[in-house]
Amino acid sequence: MTRKRINVGLIGLGTVGGGVARLLLEQQRRLSDYLGAELTLARAADRDPALAQGLDLPAGVLVADGAAVVADPQVDIVVELIGGLEPARAFVLAAIAGGKHVATANKALLAHHGREIFLAARQKGVGVAFEASVGGGIPLIRSLREGLAANDISHCLGILNGTCNFILSKMTAEGAAYADVLAQAQQEGYAEADPTFDVAGTDTAHKLAIIAALVTGRQPELNDISTEGITKIAPLDIQLAGEFGFKVKLLAVLRKVGQAVELRVHPTLVPLGHPMASVDGPFNALFVEGDWVGEVLLYGRGAGRRPTASAVVGDVLDLARDVLCGCPGRVPPLGSAAEPEGPLALAPLDQTVCKYYFRFAAQDKPGVLAAISAVLAEHRISIEAVIQKGREEAGPVPIVMLTHEANEAAVQRALARINALPFIAEDTMFIRVAG
Known part of the structure; x- marks a missing residue:
């Protein structure tokens, strides 16, 4: 019985792209048997042909321009691995417009243009997969x-x-x-x-x-x-x-x-x-x-050629399954089938409430700790623990505090006051504490 063929077009043969090409070629039989269809690397593009050396690409697979991969009517799934915003965005949108499914590891592209790409895919009824964009080989x-x-x-x-x-x-x-x-x-x-x-x-x-x-x-x-x-x-x-x-x-x-x-x-x-x-x-x-x-x-x-290539090829297999079942876009890119209501509104940082670590660089003199504590108290910032180091050499000494939960805006106002005190040698180091 003749098995259906799923053709993959790869744009970018750098660290990850080269790994994807090698995995698709070296494991073609195993992956095809797993899928139940012939999974074939049909096109691979990179402007630097030297990157293809050692990959043993079949004759006719290598092209110089990603546009040729996108335009090839035989390609079912386009894998974008060139990174950056352009021409990656143009390639991805052109692939979607041509009815092709897309896998990408490009987190910058999705962070900047995800809404546009996901909307285009929804309207065209194709899949967009991006497992490798966050966390490398972690699912x-x-x-x-x-x-x-x-x-x-x-x-x-x-x-x-x-x-x-x-x-x-x-x-x-x-x-x-x-x-x-x-x-x-x-x-x-x-x-x-x-x-x-x-x-x-x-x-x-x-x-x-x-x-x-x-x-x-x-x-x-x-x-x-x-x-x-x-x-x-x-x-x-x-x-x-x-x-x-x-x-x-x-x-x-x-x-x-x-x-x-x-x-x-x-x-x-x-x-x-x-x-x-x-x-x-x-x-x-x-x-x-x-x-x-x-x-x-x-x-x-979270990175590296092999873990990231593993995630990309996992996406290719998922997209190929949807093609074989005649249900492309079965799982929307963000999971939810609900229409997005516009960009996500975020709470302002100054409303954050958490614990804080402060390191003050202060002159070693009486009353310093009391003065710092008084400013914090004025801003309703309560101290949980203090470490005060003795002088080891000439210069300011560190006074370190861990606070109870406090409001970010109050913390910023208090630190501005403290940094202006005459016995503070440099701006206070502060680090938020996980809650």
């Missing part, structure tokens, strides 16, 4: 969209950037400075030559935008997500956090508070007993709290 998207669909998810905490987690883990284990660990991360291939996209929190914010869309059914405006990176974290903060019983992690936070939704990315103190505190090195994790399932932890390798 995170599928879990939120399908496995946990029965739940009202109230809270998510994500460690979603392996570069930042590697740096903070190394700083914690070795007591090394940020700049030194960053250089090591670059040497070992965990950080780019220009690491800004990662260490400033931008990559994590893109991924949080996608998670928020899956949880709420509405896409947030990326610029509305409060985003801070890890560049200001000092070894002293990591050491003192440990004395309080915490680790410092860069977290993506989603929290529903009444009818509002908080979305924020920032360094966070995580209690040592929390599952997220044990996520170290380049690994990623998402902690989810649902009203029926309770607490769920999704953990694994």
Whole structure:
């Protein structure tokens, strides 16, 4: 009996794209038997033909322009792996307009243009799959969209950037400075030559935008997500956090508070007993709290050629199944069949309520602690614990406080007052605490 053929067109043969091509070619027989149809890499495009060396692509498969992949009438599924916004957006929309299904790992594209892409797919009746866009090889998207669909998810905490987690883990284990660990991360291939996209929190914010869309059914405006990176974290903060019983992690936070939704990315103190505190090195994790399932932890390798290629090909198989069953778009991209009501409105950051870590750099003189405490009390900020270090060398000494829950706006007003006091040597370091 002749089996139906599903043709895949791949745009981009870089690190992940090359891995996808290799997986599709080397495991074609196994994947086809699993699917019950011939799964074939029919077209692969990259402007740099050198990237195809060693892939052993069949004759006629390699082309220079992604537009040729999109325009090929024999291609059923287009896999976009070039990254960035353009021409990736143009390729994806053109594929959808041509009735082709799309798999992508492009978190920036979905964070910026997800609404447009998902609407186009809905109107055309095709599927869009993006498991590899968040969490690499972790089945995170599928879990939120399908496995946990029965739940009202109230809270998510994500460690979603392996570069930042590697740096903070190394700083914690070795007591090394940020700049030194960053250089090591670059040497070992965990950080780019220009690491800004990662260490400033931008990559994590893109991924949080996608998670928020899956949880709420509405896409947030990326610029509305409060985003801070890890560049200001000092070894002293990591050491003192440990004395309080915490680790410092860069977290993506989603929290529903009444009818509002908080979305924020920032360094966070995580209690040592929390599952997220044990996520170290380049690994990623998402902690989810649902009203029926309770607490769920999704953990694994968040990047890399093989884990990410695994997720992409998993998406290709899902899309191919829908084609074979004649039910493309069976699962909407965001899970919900409800029409989105516009962008997701976010609660302002200044309404956030959580605990805080403060590190003041102050002159070692009588009355300093009392003066700081008085300003905090004026702003209804209650102190839970204090560590005051003695002088080890000339200069200011650290006074470190952990607060009870306080309002962000009040915290910002109090710190502005404290930073202006004559005995404060530098702006106060503050880190939010996971709740």
